[in-house]
Amino acid sequence: xxxxxxxxxxxxxxxxxxxxxxxxxxxxxxxxxxxxxxxxxxxxxxxxxxxxxxxxxxxxxxxxxxxxxxxxxxxxxxxxxxxxxxxxxxxxxxxxxxxxxxxxxxxxxxxxxxxxxxxxxxxxxxxxxxxxxxxxxxxxxxxxxxxxxxxxxxxxxxxxxxxxxxxxxxxxxxxxxxxxxxxxxxxxxxxxxxxxxxxxxxxxxxxxxxxxxxxxxxxxxxxxxxxxxxxxxxxxxxxxxxxxxxxxxxxxxxxxxxxxxxxxxxxxxxxxxxxxx
Numbered sequence: 001x002x003x004x005x006x007x008x009x010x011x012x013x014x015x016x017x018x019x020x021x022x023x024x025x026x027x028x029x030x031x032x033x034x035x036x037x038x039x040x041x042x043x044x045x046x047x048x049x050x051x052x053x054x055x056x057x058x059x060x061x062x063x064x065x066x067x068x069x070x071x072x073x074x075x076x077x078x079x080x081x082x083x084x085x086x087x088x089x090x091x092x093x094x095x096x097x098x099x100x101x102x103x104x105x106x107x108x109x110x111x112x113x114x115x116x117x118x119x120x121x122x123x124x125x126x127x128x129x130x131x132x133x134x135x136x137x138x139x140x141x142x143x144x145x146x147x148x149x150x151x152x153x154x155x156x157x158x159x160x161x162x163x164x165x166x167x168x169x170x171x172x173x174x175x176x177x178x179x180x181x182x183x184x185x186x187x188x189x190x191x192x193x194x195x196x197x198x199x200x201x202x203x204x205x206x207x208x209x210x211x212x213x214x215x216x217x218x219x220x221x222x223x224x225x226x227x228x229x230x231x232x233x234x235x236x237x238x239x240x241x242x243x244x245x246x247x248x249x250x251x252x253x254x255x256x257x258x259x260x261x262x263x264x265x266x267x268x269x270x271x272x273x274x275x276x277x
Contacts, residue, residue: 034060036093045121045169047105052118052168055082057089057099058134065096065273067139068126069181072119074146074249077191078107087254088145091261097268098135100126104151112191117166119155123177124170139272141179143264146219146248149185150197153227156180156208157200178272180208181264184219184248187227198230207237207271211260213246237271 039056046052059065069092073080082101089099104118123140130137144152158164159176189196208231212224221242231238241263243250251257270276 036060036090044102044125045118047103047114047118047121047168048110050105050109052105052121053082053103054122055085055089055101056133057093057101059093059096059098063096064098064134065139065269066134066136067096067141067178067268067273068098068100068130068133068135069141069143069268070100070102070119070122070126072102072104072142072144072148072151074144074148075106077115077147080106080147085145088251088257088261091258092143092264094258095261095265097141097265098133107191112194113164113166115151115191116154116158116164116194117168119151120165120175121168121170123155123175124168124173127175128170128173138176138178140177141181141268141272142177143181143183144185145183145251147186147190149182150187150190152180152182153185153187153197153208154190154194154200156206157197157202177206179206179268181211181267182208182224183211183251183260184213184216185210185224185227186219187223198227201230201234201236203235205231205234205236207267209239209264209267210241211251211263212240212242213248213250214242214244215246216248216250218248239267 037058041053043051044054071085071089073082073084082103085101089101092099102122105114126140127137142152142155156177160174210224212221214221228238228240251260
């Protein structure tokens with residue numbers, strides 16, 4: 001993206017182009033008492049015989065909004081890991097949310113529906129441990145990137161659907177989510193024989209915001225545009241933000257990761273934290 005376009009985007013998002021980098025960790029500007037804390041490799045359930053782990057990015061004390069954002073990495077279902085979410089999770093914690101970067105089984109480890117079962121396990125664990133995590137159990141958002149976007153949208157549309165719940169832990173705890181955030185999501189279908197998330201869209205689908213690059217050739221913008229229209233037709237509160245000149249995984253640029261997290265925060269505040277019309 002050229003400098004002029006990037007500056008114009010940041011200005012539109014309400015972020016000065018010269019804004020300093022996020023102060024997210026002790027030792028990177030800011031005291032340990034006033035820093036985002038990170039807890040790595042917390043076991044949240046089982047995927048078959050495998051321990052499923054997550055990383056917790058806790059907001060600074062005094063900034064908490066008591067909302068948990070469960071983040072799901074991309075990688076085409078066969079690759080990627082929660083470590084790739086580090087620079088995406090931190091901006092969510094900066095907005096006052098508990099960001100949970102969650103692991104799920106890949107296609108080389110298990111077949112469908114293992115991936116979505118692991119996502120449901122993460123949701124149940126978050127709800128079951130809401131008190132110790134410092135969040136409201138009714139304020140759980142699911143956030144996904146590319147293939148993780150497919151899983152996030154599918155989880156949003158299949159809340160408490162018995163055949164996709166799995167047996168990863170905390171049986172009987174609900175898998176409702178209050179909102180969904182999907183970055184350049186794969187929406188045409190995941191690993192065979194899974195269905196498109198659009199299959200599950202009804203008026204009960206949670207409020208959803210989509211982010212997509214106009215120049216994306218891996219998952220074309222039209223994919224999110226079609227899904228956005230499906231949401232609108234069902235009467236689901238939804239937003240689609242498209243960004244000119246950027247391709248797939250455009251938020252690897254920290255400026256875009258921050259900007260999208262702030263836009264997502266505005267959406268979550270409007271529809272979950274302090275709902276209003």
